[in-house]
Every structure is written in C-alpha cells, then in structure tokens.
Amino acid sequence: MPNVPVPEVRNPDDPVEYCRAFIELVRILRRECPWDRKQTHETIAHLLIEEAYETLEAIRDGDDAELSKELGDLLLHVVMHSVIAEDRGAFTLQDVIARAMRKLIDRHPHVFGEVEVSGEEEVKQNWERLKLKEQGRKSLLEGVPKHLPALLRAQRIQEKVSRVGFDWKDAQRAFEKVEEELQEVKARLKDQDTEGLQQEFGDLLFALVNVLRLLGIVAEDALQQTNDRFIERFQYIEQQAAEQGQSLQAMSLEEMDQLWEQAKQHLPS
Numbered sequence: 730m731p732n733v734p735v736p737e738v739r740n741p742d743d744p745v746e747y748c749r750a751f752i753e754l755v756r757i758l759r760r761e762c763p764w765d766r767k768q769t770h771e772t773i774a775h776l777l778i779e780e781a782y783e784t785l786e787a788i789r790d791g792d793d794a795e796l797s798k799e800l801g802d803l804l805l806h807v808v809m810h811s812v813i814a815e816d817r818g819a820f821t822l823q824d825v826i827a828r829a830m831r832k833l834i835d836r837h838p839h840v841f842g843e844v845e846v847s848g849e850e851e852v853k854q855n856w857e858r859l860k861l862k863e864q865g866r867k868s869l870l871e872g873v874p875k876h877l878p879a880l881l882r883a884q885r886i887q888e889k890v891s892r893v894g895f896d897w898k899d900a901q902r903a904f905e906k907v908e909e910e911l912q913e914v915k916a917r918l919k920d921q922d923t924e925g926l927q928q929e930f931g932d933l934l935f936a937l938v939n940v941l942r943l944l945g946i947v948a949e950d951a952l953q954q955t956n957d958r959f960i961e962r963f964q965y966i967e968q969q970a971a972e973q974g975q976s977l978q979a980m981s982l983e984e985m986d987q988l989w990e991q992a993k994q995h996l997p998s
Contacts, residue, residue: 733761752822755808759816770810777806789950835859854892869893881949883938900943907936958996965992 736750758765787795811822838844897903910933917926938948966988
C-alpha cells in the first residue's frame with residue numbers, strides 16, 4: 730500500500746494555503762484511491778444534490794457547526810468536479826474561479842462601473858438583462874433548471890418574469906387567482922376528469938406559490954416546515970401508542986386523532 734504524504738499547510742493563517750493543499754489532496758485521491766479514481770461527473774452528480782440539501786437543512790436549523798461542515802462537503806464537490814475535468818483536459822479550478830469572478834464583475838456595473846441604480850429591484854432587472862446578453866438566450870426562462878423541485882421551480886419562474894413587470898400588483902390580487910383556480914378544481918372533481926384535474930391542481934399550486942412569493946415566503950420552505958411538523962406529530966402518536974402497548978394498525982382513526990390533538994398541544998408549532 731502506498732504511504733503518500735498529506736499535503737502540508739505551511740501557513741495556517743493563510744486561506745490560500747488551505748486552498749492549495751485541499752486541491753492537491755483531491756488530486757492525490759484521484760491518483761491513489763481506487764474509488765476516487767473511477768468517479769466521473771455523472772457518477773457523483775446525485776451526491777452534489779444531496780449535499781446541497783444537507784446544507785439547506787443546516788441553514789434552516791441555524792446550526793453553524795453543521796453549516797460549516799456541509800459547506801466543506803459542497804466545496805469538495807466543486808474541487809472534485811474541477812479535478813475530474815482537469816484530468817480530461819477540459820478546464821481547471823482556476824478556470825472555474827476566473828469565470829465566476831468575471832461574471833460577478835460584469836453583472837455588477839453599478840459597483841465596478843458607472844451604472845447607477847435606484848435600488849435592489851433595478852439590480853435584479855439589470856442582472857437578468859445582462860444574463861440574456863451574455864449567454865445569447867432568447868427567453869428569460871431558459872436558465873431555470875428543469876430538475877429543480879416543482880415548488881422552487883415555480884418560484885424561480887415567477888421571480889424572473891416579475892423583473893420585467895409581468896406580475897400581480899399585490900398578494901391580494903394573486904389570492905383572487907387562487908380562489909378562481911380552486912373553483913376550477915371543484916368543477917373538475919364533479920366531472921371526474923382525472924387528466925383535467927391534474928392540470929387544475931397544478932394551476933392551483935402555481936397560484937399559491939405566487940401568493941407566498943408576494944408575501945416574502947418561499948413556498949418550498951413553507952411546505953418543508955409543514956412536512957417536518959407532520960413527522961414530529963405523527964412520531965408522537967407512534968410513541969404514545971407504543972407506551973400504551975397498542976399498534977397503530979389496531980387503533981381507530983378517532984383514537985389517533987385524539988393523540989394528534991395532544992401532539993399539537995405538546996410539540997412546538
């Protein structure tokens with residue numbers, strides 16, 4: 730077995746030293762570790778998504794120690810993909826950083842140039858205009874990833890079109906659209922039109938995302954919080970049932986409902 734020296738950080742107070750050593754560490758793993766050596770962009774792509782979600786969870790929990798750890802895992806993926814590309818002769822981490830720097834400079838002409846802006850909204854509008862110009866896109870919506878979670882994708886679509894003025898005036902107007910879509914769902918229910926019902930439910934969800942967005946709420950976060958709350962309350966039911974020597978399968982819905990109400994009182998909302 731090879732005994733490869735670990736890259737040395739000569740000056741612990743210098744972040745550049747850590748970056749150099751970290752990149753070299755990944756290069757060593759690509760050479761010496763059988764698992765790391767066989768990986769491609771495709772084989773580790775799903776892990777990047779997983780790490781991103783774990784980072785989001787740390788942010789939602791307000792856990793700085795966990796956030797620091799998860800950001801390190803994300804950084805590992807950035808470096809790993811860059812080293813894999815370097816092995817192929819495609820690009821290097823320096824190329825990745827240089828492009829990111831160039832993009833930030835170009836898209837902030839109000840900071841690094843002579844453009845004046847009135848506030849945050851104008852910054853967002855300029856950002857989208859510059860993206861279209863840079864990338865030769867014909868639509869504002871070309872850059873919204875298709876594989877985003879549906880609620881988050883809806884929010885991103887709505888945010889982008891709002892920057893060119895295609896938006897409701899306020900949340901109340903948007904909520905009127907929710908009520909309209911709800912009536913259309915009810916009509917489809919009466920007709921027992923499954924295909925049409927799916928479309929109308931989609932429209933209803935999209936309209937709800939619009940209301941939340943205009944209220945400054947991220948729909949994806951709101952639903953995740955509800956998911957977490959449901960899990961905690963249902964686990965309370967499971968715990969209480971076990972303490973009473975009962976199985977959930979043997980309990981009536983009424984009995985479980987009583988425990989659900991207890992959970993709502995005992996657990997934080």
